[in-house]
Amino acid sequence: MAGPHTLAETERQVNQKLVHKNINFEAMAVTSNLFRAANAVRNHLERTVLAKNDLSWTAFVVLWVTWIWEPIETRQIAEEGGFSKATLTGVLSTLEKRGLLVRKKSKEDGRLVIVELTSKGRKLMDSLFPAFNKQETAVANVVASSKQAQLAEQLRAITKFAESRD
Amino acid sequence: MAGPHTLAETERQVNQKLVHKNINFEAMAVTSNLFRAANAVRNHLERTVLAKNDLSWTAFVVLWVTWIWEPIETRQIAEEGGFSKATLTGVLSTLEKRGLLVRKKSKEDGRLVIVELTSKGRKLMDSLFPAFNKQETAVANVVASSKQAQLAEQLRAITKFAESRD
DNA sequence: CTCCGATTGTTTGGATACAAATCATTTTCA
DNA sequence: TGAAAATGATTTGTATCCAAACAATCGGAG
Numbered sequence: 001m002a003g004p005h006t007l008a009e010t011e012r013q014v015n016q017k018l019v020h021k022n023i024n025f026e027a028m029a030v031t032s033n034l035f036r037a038a039n040a041v042r043n044h045l046e047r048t049v050l051a052k053n054d055l056s057w058t059a060f061v062v063l064w065v066t067w068i069w070e071p072i073e074t075r076q077i078a079e080e081g082g083f084s085k086a087t088l089t090g091v092l093s094t095l096e097k098r099g100l101l102v103r104k105k106s107k108e109d110g111r112l113v114i115v116e117l118t119s120k121g122r123k124l125m126d127s128l129f130p131a132f133n134k135q136e137t138a139v140a141n142v143v144a145s146s147k148q149a150q151l152a153e154q155l156r157a158i159t160k161f162a163e164s165r166d
Numbered sequence: 167m168a169g170p171h172t173l174a175e176t177e178r179q180v181n182q183k184l185v186h187k188n189i190n191f192e193a194m195a196v197t198s199n200l201f202r203a204a205n206a207v208r209n210h211l212e213r214t215v216l217a218k219n220d221l222s223w224t225a226f227v228v229l230w231v232t233w234i235w236e237p238i239e240t241r242q243i244a245e246e247g248g249f250s251k252a253t254l255t256g257v258l259s260t261l262e263k264r265g266l267l268v269r270k271k272s273k274e275d276g277r278l279v280i281v282e283l284t285s286k287g288r289k290l291m292d293s294l295f296p297a298f299n300k301q302e303t304a305v306a307n308v309v310a311s312s313k314q315a316q317l318a319e320q321l322r323a324i325t326k327f328a329e330s331r332d
Numbered sequence: 333c334t335c336c337g338a339t340t341g342t343t344t345g346g347a348t349a350c351a352a353a354t355c356a357t358t359t360t361c362a
Numbered sequence: 363t364g365a366a367a368a369t370g371a372t373t374t375g376t377a378t379c380c381a382a383a384c385a386a387t388c389g390g391a392g
Contacts, residue, residue: 005235005246013234021296026314027306028299031207033321038204039248040328041197056348068179069171075370080171082205087349089372111357111370130187133194140193142327143320148192151320154309155199161308162206222378241340250380255342257378277340277387 034158041139049132053124058083060132062091066101066115067125073106074113100124200324207305215298219290224249226298228257232267232281233291239272240279266290 005013011025042057050060061081066072069080078088092115095101100121106112117125140148171179177191208223216226227247232238235246244254258281261267266287272278283291306314 010234017233018292018295023296023299024303024306026311026318027303029318030306030309030314030321031211031302033318033325034200034204034207036248037321037325037328038200040325041200044328045197058348068176068183073370082202084350085371086351086373090348109358109370113371126184129184130189133189136197137190137193139324139328140190140196142324143196145192147320148196151317152192152195152199154313154317155196155203158305158308159199159203159206162203162210162305224378239340251341252343252381253379275340275388279341 044139045132045135048135049128053128055128056091058087058091059095060128062088062095063100063117063121063125064129066117067122067129070116071104071114072116074103074115077115095121210305211298211301214301215294219294222257224253225257225261226294228254228261229266229283229287229291230295232283233288233295236282237270237280238282240269240281243281261287 014023014025046057050057055063058081061083062077065077065080069076074088074092075085078085081088092101092103096103099118101115101117104114104116106114143151180189180191180194212223216223221229224247227249228243231243231246235242240254240258241251244251247254258267258269262269265284267281267283270280270282272280309317
């Protein structure tokens with residue numbers, strides 16, 4: 001949200017708009033930088049790693065979650081990945097059509113659908129994830145190595161708080 | 167990306183998949199928590215503040231940027247807000263139809279479109295932004311007050327890095 | 333002056349995402 | 363047991379977003 005203008009410039013402008021109220025600029029900086037960072041990193045990873053494999057962000061997350069936990073129920077994929085079941089259905093169909101994973105009906109519960117990678121899907125992830133993680137490392141190394149765990153924990157705490165307000 | 171499973175559980179699973187490679191789990195934690203936090207906070211703000219005013223996230227950002235910097239050229243709105251010109255065109259039309267802002271052609275350069283809030287739009291933002299900032303404050307206060315500036319700065323640096331890799 | 337390339341906003345076409353409705357299956361409990 | 367409630371995935375309809383093509387305008391080289 002804070003783009004080409006610096007935070008200080010934006011602060012000055014906001015103060016002109018709201019002289020009488022007291023605005024928490026530090027909080028504003030936290031959230032606006034949070035959104036910009038997430039967007040920028042996602043775009044970066046899409047460009048550097050995912051685009052050449054013709055994978056959307058969500059498609060990659062589905063493959064990743066499945067790769068780690070297979071065999072896995074679709075509802076778990078949706079929960080781990082953080083998107084709706086409706087979204088997942090479409091992505092699964094696409095990935096199944098491309099031969100990267102398969103759907104199977106659960107034998108214990110006919111309502112459930114179980115997902116597994118194909119060997120083609122596994123081979124893809126074997127090469128894709130290290131490349132992905134390399135870029136993740138480059139991003140994380142922007143902050144001092146000694147501060148990365150703290151940063152991750154702060155973000156995790158923010159997530160927990162925001163999700164608890166459903 | 168790290169959902170119901172803890173990071174430790176995911177680590178163990180990933181190690182089983184990639185015993186021979188060395189994966190940077192700390193970096194993985196930073197990025198995955200970054201995405202989850204941004205999503206959770208955005209959803210939280212949409213629910214608590216924006217939904218009752220029937221505003222989408224992008225619509226709010228457009229109003230906010232315009233409110234702060236008006237009169238403003240559309241290309242600046244798109245840049246500050248971090249979305250494409252195509253997206254902006256649609257959102258501007260919606261907001262103009264709802265009487266919250268107006269488009270005017272620039273007199274100096276016929277290609278440019280200048281945007282200003284209407285008094286109705288200004289009145290909306292006068293009440294909306296304090297409520298929004300109150301929720302931002304609640305989110306930011308999840309981390310110690312003394313650490314908020316550092317967090318914002320780390321996120322800003324990450325943004326800068328990711329965007330520099332275009 | 334007059335092209336011609338650059339810039340800007342809009343339109344078009346397609347991808348993505350989700351809520352609500354629907355269909356199939358399982359579980360509950362009277 | 364069996365009807366109703368609950369659960370899970372899919373379909374449907376709608377909103378959002380973007381890249382690429384397009385139209386309008388500007389500005390400079392010749």
